[in-house]
Amino acid sequence: MSKRQLAMVMDLNKCIGCQTCTSACKTQWTNRNGRDYMYWNNVETHPGSGYPRNWRKSGGGFDAAGKVKQGHIPNLARDYGVPFEMNYTAALNPRGEREGDALPHLAPLTPPTFGPNWDEDQGAGEYPNSFHFYLPRICNHCTNPACLAACPRGAIYKREEDGIVLVDQERCRGYQHCVGACPYKKVYFNPRFGRSEKCIFCFPRIEQGLAPACARQCAGRIRFVSYLDDADGPVHKLVTKWQVALPLHAEFGTQPNVYYVPPLSPSKLDAQGRPSGERRIPDAELIELFGPRVPEVLKLLEAEREKKKRGEASELMDLLIAYRHEEMFRIGVKK
Amino acid sequence: MRRLLFALLLPLAAIAADIPVQRVDGEPAADPMSSAWLAQAAVAVPLYPQASVPPAMKAAGKGSIKVRAQRGATTLALHLEWPDRKPAASRGVGEFADAAAVQWPLQPGAALPYIGMGHRGAPVALWFWRADGTVETLAAEGFGTLTAQPGDGVKAKGVWKNGVWRVALSRAVNKPAMERMPVAFAVWNGEGAERAGLKRLSAWQTLRFPGATAKVSLPDTASSGSAARGKRLMQAKGCAACHNYPGNPAKPRIAPDLSHAGGLHAADYLAESMREPSKIVVPGKGYFTEQGGRRVSIMPPFEGSEAERDDLLAFLLSLR
Amino acid sequence: MVSRRDFIKSGGACGLMAGLPDELLARIQDPGDPLSSYPYREWEDFYRKELAQTRGNSQGFAFHCSNCQGNCAFRVYAQDGVVTREEQLAEYPQIHPDIPDPNPRGCNKGTIHSQAMAEKDRLHYPLKRVGRRGEGKWRRVSWDEALGDIAEKMVDTLVKDGPGALMVYAGTGIVSQGKRAGPLRLGSLLGAQRLYPSSAVGDMFTGASLAYGIPNVGTSLDAWFEMDYIVLWSFNPNVTRIPDAHYLWEAKWRGAKIVVISPDYNPTAIHADLWIPISPGTDSFLALSLVQVVLAEKLYKEDFIREQTDLTFLVREDDGRLLRLSDLRAGGRDDVFYCWDEAGGKAQAMPGTRGHFRKTLRLGALKPALTGRYEVKGVDGKPIAVTTVFEKVRAEAAKFAPEATQKHTGIHPDVVRRLAREFAAAHDPGLTIGFSLHKYAWGILACWGQALFCALTGHDVVDTEHQWSLGGIGPLTNPKPGRFGSGFYGEWMGGRMWETFRKHYGGKNGEGPEFARRAGLTPEELVKLAETAREKKWTAYHGQPKVRLLFAENIFRRNKSSAHYRKTVLDATELYVNVNFRMDSSAEYADYVLPATSHYEAWDIRGEVGYHRYANLTMPPPGLKPIGETRSEWEICRLLAEKIQAVAKRRGLGPIPDPEFTVERQGRKEPVTRDLDILHDEFTMLGRINSDRDVVKWLIENVPAFQPWKFEDVVRNGYLTLNGSAGLTSPLYADKPYRSFEEQFHLKKPWPTLSGRQQFYIDQEVFLRLKCAVPTAREPLHPAKFPLKFYSPHTRWGIHSTWRTNKHMLRQQRGVPHVNLNPKDAAARGIRDGDTLRVFNNVGEFTAMAKLMPALRPGTLMMDHAWEPHQFVKRLGMDEPVAGLLSPLELAGGWGHLQFGAEWDGNQLAYESSVDVAKA
Structure with missing residues (x-):
């Protein structure tokens, strides 16, 4: 067991689906070296197929007996989506080098059939009561990682000092058992290097006192990063003290260390178009993701919001507001 | 003190074949399609699905590989041939390439390394070929410890034609005094997503070099006990609670699968495993506990009569 | 190991x-x-080294100078002269402990620019067309050759046809003070024409101009955090205000109620407390209903409206004109207006109007009546029956009770009443509208109605898009008077847009009864009104230019009825030069393409956007290797000026009089001259400003709102904080969010309107003719002959067309243009998600992928805007079926504060066309 655990909380009530985190991660790590197809960080519209496609039904995790389950390895074209190779030169001829006749229109060389945000904003339900929200996902740096359990070589480990789960890039032999076993499908096979890679929680940045790129660059200010046991850190306060941040699919059995503040949603409209007062995201939809405590968490959020509105103090609301960006991250703290 | 190992190491597995090494002028052909290879008689070696350690093969399919060996002026070469309906030559996301490996014991000792890539204190070396062009020398001392070694001149070339892979592997050797050498084989079928422990492997075989003094008689392939009684004892002695084997309806996965125990293991290894389970510990998760840095098998030493042991042994040796 | x-x-x-x-x-x-x-664990160095590589060995600063109002400070990293990555600076200070700091700002697009700047669509060399226009055949030429040719043609044209035959136009792809300076200065010195970009793209808040005299009003966006009731109307900040949207959701945690009004359940609505779905283009009805509820339920604040609005002004009952001094006294001014003073029982001139000597809103002893009918004695001694604007407003609003407007808006009356009551009762509510609203014909009325609603409830103003007043830039960008033309009107004329307008709205025989009923005039009358607007100089049009020198101006992407527009413009253009950093849909039709530096490669500064108080700096990382032969806009203009000067000298040209403009010299009016023979000397201020870096330094030294920052400090910091003078109508306090019009609300200074107050009565002839003298409502103009209302709001995947073709952004979408429609509309046509569709009407058509979205209102077709035409099959872009259309009210002018200029110009309308779709 690692001695400490660095963890993240994402407030889904503040996520605007802008994918700045995705861009930040891409330029930090995955725009090169065979990682181009990967999104260590993605933001998916929920309900939806997610990324990779139907990951929630892809298997993996642990069974009731604690045995790791082999899940499916997603298919590159069907489930991840192939990175677009654009015909910039042929269609635009920007250096004046082209010879020949008609310009084709600018498009990916292979007609796209899927991508990491393919069903953006589609959601479910019927107008005017459709519903959706954004679910950003990174590796959960689980306390009991299925990828680690599934690696026959023991090439995946949890760092003792911060609980970050890493795939040893020297020992990995690219067997991809981890890819199938991760129930969140957050390990990716690198076809160029022939080994698996995943979100590294930006550990080289952490070591320099910098928050992970996805968190520091999050324009919606939804991500908090600190050690779970750091009582002064926002993560501890939201997860342990206020208990409003919940793990995603805890039933997978991996004990994930990324937590989510579940989203409130606008009122439903009745047949005449009047607000019914009922939240339009069905509780069941959220419970399926975040477990049975969702209704009480939403109630607590509303109650604290009311307090704040009345001018009373609310540590919880102040935390979620995050008055100072830099205070969302406590990563250099010794216990 | 340097000894020739083969004398100590034999008998090998229950069904160990004797693979003669043919002396050639010059060096063995690098091309596996060369008539110099194909004209030579091959020895068929049975392959069994790896089921001792997860991730284990689900398919119960056995296989077979044809082996030829040649010794040139400076190199030793092996020629492997096995059927594969479709070649898988590249690796990608969820895509795996066909591969084969030759395994050698490394550590002189009283017993051969565990067939599954050796065990602690008994390392093995491997020549590894994969259809994506990878050729490596690896070493291991038990499942999960496979470690790439710096290139040592191992060469390999594989050709797939008409449903058959043929691979020639070779390396310079400088030990002309050898007479016999244990060797084992493994094959991975890429389009079946076989990689790592998902493979078919052979028991330890014998490579007989030119000029070996005598043909050593192969060991007994049967115990003096009764396999039928042994099968009943598997239940009575509690083996069935942890080990899977044909006829065990519980299909437990607590300990290594014994479905092909007789095909992969020698009688003395099986006997030793019963007598002293912690001597060679199969490195599967949950198969052992760590005690003072030492791995202690969760299996209790066999308690029973010699006759019972022989019956069990007879049963296990029948599993091929 | x-x-x-x-x-x-x-x-x-x-x-x-x-x-x-x-x-x-x-x-x-x-x-x-x-x-x-x-x-x-030694292997971990593998990733540590990669991090070190991305952080490079030199650093610069940047923001992204596209037409994005976000303006976010970034650090730019380069390794051995090549940009590796960027990251938000995230070092803005917190202005007050009770208000969240603005960090980190930034968005998906800015965060990917290090990749886009090196993409294969990047221009590296000057290109000269060798095939037909748009054919894509080029010859690489030297800067010397390209600029030499261009200079010859420009001098020829100027000498032969006058300066107005030239257009030098800095488009919306570059909007920062640094990058714009070059083309603005060059155009100004030459007397070339340019269009007003905000109008050309349809970003004028004309409704706000009617009410407040200026279009860009409201707050800095951190003010959201202080509000307790926030209405976001036709506004989708989760997509379009990515760096600032957090203030909304932080305000929500602070207890604010958030209401979103939009046709679709948009990405902002998902976090609101209430989403009010509205039928597209019917916003004026909702606005008037809110007004009606406030009036009927007496929720209005009388003292506030007496002082701050023209609702007490008297209106003649006979001709519907405001009562003026000229009505009462021969030779009297027509900009002095009257109220009925209840204290004295007679009409009294209201202070604070343009013509009144008292420049204050203070009423003193006056008690202006809100209601009633009165008589005053006219200049001829005859009585004139008058009433108040308030009465007029109330009578008009009475037609629009929530029960009456439901059939237009689709909104239940209970919802409207509740919204009106809650807003009126809120302590500090805000109503923010987006750029979408004025892309409907009656956005102007909707916004004016919203302004009235805010005024009646005593709550501030409609928040449009507040901008700072930087000042001090004129000597750099406008050294000589230039030809500034109306944007929407210039494009209408240049593209002969009336032709597609007639086709779409006019019907077979040129009549348009449907249009006439809704608009209050026939299509032909609208075309004629456009002519009138030009003749009467209500707007400014300088004719079709013969030479177009466009900087980052993607005209062929954004203009409506695209192919028609493009042909018309190209046919009239003898030389078309496009300066750009990438080959966009407009550059590809040019005669010369000149490669410009991109956001990280030249010095730049931007500070006018009022969302936050920081002016950001671009400083290229030291040692940055140039990409190809790219040059900064300033450098390009300087080199062109040098060439023009050489040509002029060679031809022996002296000062060329431009009699359209005069200057005073020794008490005499003399024509401005265009001095081509010293153009380069003028351009560089006699060699003082030679580079983009010099421009930035000059701006930091000369813009009052930048003081007391020193160039060296900004270079260290990456941004500067604007001082208090940046506020136009209020001071910018160091520790408070900005809110406009404090000078009016608290110091009682008059508003920049004719009435000196918030104006809700306009008796300009067009307004009277269309019965729009007070805020009212009109039906949208979508022709019924095509079943789907087509609209195209801002995408989150580009700033207009910038980054629209970037592969990383495309991967977050479908990779190819897609249209969104409700599953019911799709099912009725046998359309499934992912199908290829033909979108068509009688103006044009295009092909796109179908995306089915239950969030979309049935009967509408929505498409994220700004796909480049060259991303479509046959290069037929999404604006092909969008007909030309102008709002008749926006053609009005020559009246009070409705004078053409930066504060009053119209919009190219985008959302009033109807289409149908079918599987391709």
Whole structure:
């Protein structure tokens, strides 16, 4: 067991689906070296197929007996989506080098059939009561990682000092058992290097006192990063003290260390178009993701919001507001 | 003190074949399609699905590989041939390439390394070929410890034609005094997503070099006990609670699968495993506990009569 | 790496056989249980080295100078002169402990620009067209050759046809003070024409101009955090205000109620407390209903409206004109207006109007009546029946009770009443509208109605898009008077847009009864009104230019009825030069394409956007290697000026009089001259400003709102904080969010309107003719002959067309243009998600992928805007079926504060066309 655990909380009530985190991660790590197809960080519209496609039904995790389950390895074209190779030169001829006749229109060389945000904003339900929200996902740096359990070589480990789960890039032999076993499908096979890679929680940045790129660059200010046991850190306060941040699919059995503040949603409209007062995201939809405590968490959020509105103090609301960006991250703290 | 190992190491597995090494002028052909290879008689070696350690093969399919060996002026070469309906030559996301490996014991000792890539204190070396062009020398001392070694001149070339892979592997050797050498084989079928422990492997075989003094008689392939009684004892002695084997309806996965125990293991290894389970510990998760840095098998030493042991042994040796 | 157990082999025959010496065997790794500890961690340097690589060995600063109002400070990293990555600076200070700081700002697009700047669509060299326009055949030429040719043609044209035959136009792809300075200065010195970009793209808040005299009003966006009731109307900040949207959701946690009004359940609505779906283009009805509820339920604040609005002004009952001094006294001014003073029982001139000597809103002893009918004695002695604007407003609003407007808006009356009551009762509510609203014909009325609603409830103003007043830039960008033309009107004329307008709205025989009923005039009358607007100089149009020098101006992407527009414009253009950093849909039709530096490669500064109080700097990382032969806009203009000067000297040209403009010299009016023979000397201020860096330095030294920052400090900091003078109508306090019009609300200074107050009565002839003298409502103009209302709001994947074709952004979408429609509309046509569709009407058509979205209102077709035409099959873009259309009210002018200029110009309308779709 690692001695400490660095963890993240994402407030889904503040996520605007802008994918700045995705861009930040891409330029930090995955725009090169065979990682181009990967999104260590993605933001998916929920309900939806997610990324990779139907990951929630892809298997993996642990069974009731604690045995790791082999899940499916997603298919590159069907489930991840192939990175677009654009015909910039042929269609635009920007250096004046082209010879020949008609310009084709600018498009990916292979007609796209899927991508990491393919069903953006589609959601479910019927107008005017459709519903959706954004679910950003990174590796959960689980306390009991299925990828680690599934690696026959023991090439995946949890760092003792911060609980970050890493795939040893020297020992990995690219067997991809981890890819199938991760129930969140957050390990990716690198076809160029022939080994698996995943979100590294930006550990080289952490070591320099910098928050992970996805968190520091999050324009919606939804991500908090600190050690779970750091009582002064926002993560501890939201997860342990206020208990409003919940793990995603805890039933997978991996004990994930990324937590989510579940989203409130606008009122439903009745047949005449009047607000019914009922939240339009069905509780069941959220419970399926975040477990049975969702209704009480939403109630607590509303109650604290009311307090704040009345001018009373609310540590919880102040935390979620995050008055100072830099205070969302406590990563250099010794216990 | 340097000894020739083969004398100590034999008998090998229950069904160990004797693979003669043919002396050639010059060096063995690098091309596996060369008539110099194909004209030579091959020895068929049975392959069994790896089921001792997860991730284990689900398919119960056995296989077979044809082996030829040649010794040139400076190199030793092996020629492997096995059927594969479709070649898988590249690796990608969820895509795996066909591969084969030759395994050698490394550590002189009283017993051969565990067939599954050796065990602690008994390392093995491997020549590894994969259809994506990878050729490596690896070493291991038990499942999960496979470690790439710096290139040592191992060469390999594989050709797939008409449903058959043929691979020639070779390396310079400088030990002309050898007479016999244990060797084992493994094959991975890429389009079946076989990689790592998902493979078919052979028991330890014998490579007989030119000029070996005598043909050593192969060991007994049967115990003096009764396999039928042994099968009943598997239940009575509690083996069935942890080990899977044909006829065990519980299909437990607590300990290594014994479905092909007789095909992969020698009688003395099986006997030793019963007598002293912690001597060679199969490195599967949950198969052992760590005690003072030492791995202690969760299996209790066999308690029973010699006759019972022989019956069990007879049963296990029948599993091929 | 050593095995943890570090065992030593004793050596043996087999080892030698396998060729592995003992020391190698020692490398066998046995990780044990990696959940408890792991022995082989040296490899971790692998990722540490990658991080070091992305952080490079030199750093600069940047923001992204596209037409994005976000304006976010970034740090730019370069390794050995090549940009590797960017990251938000995130170092803005918190202005007050009770208000969240603005960090980190930034968005998906800015965060990917390090990739886009090196993409294969990047221009590297000057290109000269060798095929037909748009054919894509080019010859690489030197800067010298390109600029030499261009200079010759420009001099020819100026001498032969006058300066107005030239257009030098800095488009919306560059909007920062640094990058714009070059083309603005060059155009100004030459007397070339340019269009007003905000109008050309349809970003004028004309409704706000009617009410407040200026279009861009409201707050800095951190003010959201202080509000307790926030209405976001036709506004989708989760997509379009990515860096600032957090203030909304932080306000929500602070207790604010958030209401979103939009046709679709948009990405902002998902976090609101209430989403009010509205039928597209019917916003004026909702606005008037809110007004009606406030009036009927007497929720209005009388003192506030007496002082701050023109609702007490008297209106003649006979001709519907405001009562003026000229009505009462021969030779009297027509900009002095009257109220009925209840204290004195007679009409009294209201202070604070344009013509009144008292420049204050203070009423003193006056008690202006809100209601009633009165009589005053006219200049001829005859009585004039008058009433108040308030009465007029109330009478008009009475037509629009929530029950009456439901059939237009689709909104239940209970919802409207509740919204009106809650807003009126809120302590500090805000109503923010987006750029979408004025892309409907009656956005102007909707916004004016919203302004009235805010005024009646005593709550501030409609928040449009507040901008700072930087000042001091004129000597750099406008050294001589230039030809500034109306944007929407210039494009209408240049593209002969009336032709597609007639086709779409006019019907077979040129009549348009449907249009006439809704608009209050026939299509032909609208075309004629456009002519009138030009003749009467209500707007400014300088004719079709013969030479177009466009900087980052994607005209062929954004203009409506695209192919028609493009042909018309190209046919009239003898020389078309496009300066750009990438080959966009407009550059590809040019005669010359000149490669410009992109956001990280030249010095720049931007500070006018009022969302936050920081002016951001671009400083290229030291040692940055240029991409190809790219040059900054300033440098390009300077080199062109040099060439023009050389040509002029060679031809012996002296000062060329431009009699359209005069200057005073020694008490005499003389024509402005265009001095081509000294153009370069003028351009560089006699060699003082030669580079983009010089421009930035000049701006920091000369813009009052930038003081007291020193160039060296900004270079260290990456941004500067604007001082208090940046506020136009209020001071910018160091520790408070900005809110406009404090000078009016608190110091009682008059508003920049004719009435000196918030204006809700306009008796300009067009307004009177269309019965729009007070805020009212009109039906949208979508022709019924096509069933789907087509609208195209801002995408989150580009700033207009910038980054629209970037592969990283495309991967977050469908990769190809897609249209969104409700599953019911799709099912009725047998359309499934992912199908290829033909979108068509009688103006044009295009092909796109279908995306089915239950969030979309049935009967509408929505498409994220700004796909480049060259991303579509046959290069027929999404604006092909969008007909030309102008709002008749926006053609009005020559009245009070409705005078053409930066504060009053119209919009190219985008959302009033109807289409149908079918599987292709």
